Amino acid sequence: MESNPTIKTWTPVTAVLLLFIVTGSMAMLYRLVFGLGATTNLSDAYPWGFWLGLDVLGGVAMAAGGFIIACAVYLFNWKKYRPIVRPAILTAFLGYLMAVVAICLDIGHPFRIWHPMFMWQYHSVMWVVAMHVIFYTATLGLEFSPMLFERLGWEKARRAVGKVMVAAVIFGVMLSTLHQSSLGAVYLIAQSKMSPLWWDTKLPFQFLVSAVAMGLAMVSVETMLSRKFLHHKVDKEIFYGLARGTLIVLSFYLLLKLYQLFVVSGVGLAFNGSMQANMYLLEMLIGVIIPVALLAMKSIRRNTSWIFSINLLVISGVLLNRLNVGLFSMEEYFASHGLSYSPSWMEFLVSLGIISLGIFLYKMSAKHLPLFSH
Amino acid sequence: MELKGPCPQDTLLSSINRRDFMKFCTAVAATLGLPMTAGVQIAKAVTSPERPPVIWLSGQQCTGCVEMLLRTDHPSIDSLIFNLISLEYSETLNAGSGHQAEAALQQSIERYKGTFILVVDGSIPVNEGGIYCQIAGRPVLDILNEMAPQAAAVIAIGSCASWGGVAAAEPNPTGAKPVHEILAPKGIGVVNIPGCPPNPYNFLSTVIHYLTFGKLPELDGKGRPTFAYSRLIHENCERRPHFDAGRFADEFGDEGHRKGYCLYKLGCKGPETFNNCSLVHYNDTIGCWPVGTGAPCFGCSEERVGFHIPLFSKSRVAYPTPPNQFTEAVPQRGSGSVSFAYGVAGAAVGAAVVALAKRDGNKEDEKS
Numbered sequence: 072m073e074s075n076p077t078i079k080t081w082t083p084v085t086a087v088l089l090l091f092i093v094t095g096s097m098a099m100l101y102r103l104v105f106g107l108g109a110t111t112n113l114s115d116a117y118p119w120g121f122w123l124g125l126d127v128l129g130g131v132a133m134a135a136g137g138f139i140i141a142c143a144v145y146l147f148n149w150k151k152y153r154p155i156v157r158p159a160i161l162t163a164f165l166g167y168l169m170a171v172v173a174i175c176l177d178i179g180h181p182f183r184i185w186h187p188m189f190m191w192q193y194h195s196v197m198w199v200v201a202m203h204v205i206f207y208t209a210t211l212g213l214e215f216s217p218m219l220f221e222r223l224g225w226e227k228a229r230r231a232v233g234k235v236m237v238a239a240v241i242f243g244v245m246l247s248t249l250h251q252s253s254l255g256a257v258y259l260i261a262q263s264k265m266s267p268l269w270w271d272t273k274l275p276f277q278f279l280v281s282a283v284a285m286g287l288a289m290v291s292v293e294t295m296l297s298r299k300f301l302h303h304k305v306d307k308e309i310f311y312g313l314a315r316g317t318l319i320v321l322s323f324y325l326l327l328k329l330y331q332l333f334v335v336s337g338v339g340l341a342f343n344g345s346m347q348a349n350m351y352l353l354e355m356l357i358g359v360i361i362p363v364a365l366l367a368m369k370s371i372r373r374n375t376s377w378i379f380s381i382n383l384l385v386i387s388g389v390l391l392n393r394l395n396v397g398l399f400s401m402e403e404y405f406a407s408h409g410l411s412y413s414p415s416w417m418e419f420l421v422s423l424g425i426i427s428l429g430i431f432l433y434k435m436s437a438k439h440l441p442l443f444s445h
Numbered sequence: 446m447e448l449k450g451p452c453p454q455d456t457l458l459s460s461i462n463r464r465d466f467m468k469f470c471t472a473v474a475a476t477l478g479l480p481m482t483a484g485v486q487i488a489k490a491v492t493s494p495e496r497p498p499v500i501w502l503s504g505q506q507c508t509g510c511v512e513m514l515l516r517t518d519h520p521s522i523d524s525l526i527f528n529l530i531s532l533e534y535s536e537t538l539n540a541g542s543g544h545q546a547e548a549a550l551q552q553s554i555e556r557y558k559g560t561f562i563l564v565v566d567g568s569i570p571v572n573e574g575g576i577y578c579q580i581a582g583r584p585v586l587d588i589l590n591e592m593a594p595q596a597a598a599v600i601a602i603g604s605c606a607s608w609g610g611v612a613a614a615e616p617n618p619t620g621a622k623p624v625h626e627i628l629a630p631k632g633i634g635v636v637n638i639p640g641c642p643p644n645p646y647n648f649l650s651t652v653i654h655y656l657t658f659g660k661l662p663e664l665d666g667k668g669r670p671t672f673a674y675s676r677l678i679h680e681n682c683e684r685r686p687h688f689d690a691g692r693f694a695d696e697f698g699d700e701g702h703r704k705g706y707c708l709y710k711l712g713c714k715g716p717e718t719f720n721n722c723s724l725v726h727y728n729d730t731i732g733c734w735p736v737g738t739g740a741p742c743f744g745c746s747e748e749r750v751g752f753h754i755p756l757f758s759k760s761r762v763a764y765p766t767p768p769n770q771f772t773e774a775v776p777q778r779g780s781g782s783v784s785f786a787y788g789v790a791g792a793a794v795g796a797a798v799v800a801l802a803k804r805d806g807n808k809e810d811e812k813s
Contacts, residue, residue: 349790353793357793357794380800380801381800382800383796384796384797384800387793387796388793391790391793398782398785398786399786399789406782410700411781411783
């Protein structure tokens, strides 16, 4: 097959993306040569910052759409969603690759990233996370490979992968649920630092559920965008279905968060006017309460332009949640220790570069791979 | 354990095994800076049936020095007072009391005249004939003056006995004086073991040196044994690298304090106090000494420092003089997590507004 002629490689958007990628890569190189201390505002007391919060926690949550749609299509055989399974897997694959890049840059010795594979510390949640990322990225690579083989015309390889696809999807679903929740479990150790508005023993479940909601919204948004800009023809029923899924999952998430608010932290903590309380309220409003209220109305749930807006709200809200858990929930603790952190300009550049790289690769895949053929 | 009469040696040592005993003797040799072979000599001396009689006299004191001795593990207090020395009299540890105790004291002085070691803790008040501290109805000043000439050696234990201590702090209403000032006119030398309280091993090592070699250890100009008091605390302090690198705790509980930085700016008197606290810790516990637990040294064992210089005023560092201002050793990176948080919040609100406002209002859905 040939490249998709309707997608133009050189557009103003591509130029801007490439600019961000180049500047971001330069900042990454600077970090590799001169180290974390020279590049970031992180310190021994404040070792996890913007990269972890946005690129790793946020990126991995965004990638959750991959395993949900793969599960729906390959395991439940919901044929309706077959047109979006490839974009969803590609998004997940790119999301994980970007998270891996961010983790590589964030750990002290980037070139020891392979250590957990051979030096097992199975008492550590970090080790669990590391192994999950390795396994799931490999699995996503396998799920993604048929597109590549089709493009290259390797029919044998494609059929071989097709035979193990269901097994790979089952493995991937298993890993994803474990991995999304173990990212939350990483923060269980930080009880003394985090505000009880976020810290709870049920943090892993909250991470998993919110990641599912965000994954659905993400798949919906990117499909809408590629329908508009990359000429991907899909049926509107898919969006309605995804919106219904988002509503169900978000409602459950709202119950989890309400339980936490009333039973664990106490309601007063959310309304005491502190920065943490305001961030919590904002996160809940944007990411949960407004979307649930809007989606509950059937006329809105069946209107793609409303769905698009609501999806953006959910994505912003869950990203905000990840930044809150990773950074702002510990503000009170760090302030009492005379510490504060805000990202350096190079941290912003690197994050911008990583995200731009993801979008650029998605676009290039849409042009050169059979992404939308179904 | 039996208490009557001079006991045979075998029953005396039944409470301590050989291994512990040799460890103790070697540790004493090490504290004294003696070669390890001296441990054997020490072992012979302290197992001699003729244990040295010790009389412990107390002036204006808080019992801290006796408490300190009760807290030793090598040897424990019972093996110390029953096996190593013969404690004849101590107000805190006496078995008897009242006239009985005083009669025993007189007997001991007569029996051991010229051979007993006199240990004094607490300062001696001299105002108005010393009436501010009396034992058995007599001023301790008189008791000391009467007893000291008959002793083989006089050891002043604690900062009160050595320098006057807390009782001699301004305005000193009782006229508290250290032991050596009272005995100097009589030509009686005094060993000072200052500290509040001193490390028990500094005291024990001095006593055992006397038992082993029949003479006192080398003393400095102020009567302190040089094995313990010849170096500044600052010289061997575990936090010294922080001092040299300019990393200081600026106030109690701040980041530097929590990280174990140098306590100089909090008023630590380590740089002008001669003692071995930074090397020989207390209670047989590593790290158990003021600076080790985050409390600045207040110079308890140094004359005219402890109880005289305010707790939090900076000490005089012998050399070099620190600069008035220190560069920031751990500079703050980035700024304002709060403003960053609100920046992120603003971005999120912006995204939400754009998401809700920018709908092209296509009608395609309404039909379905």
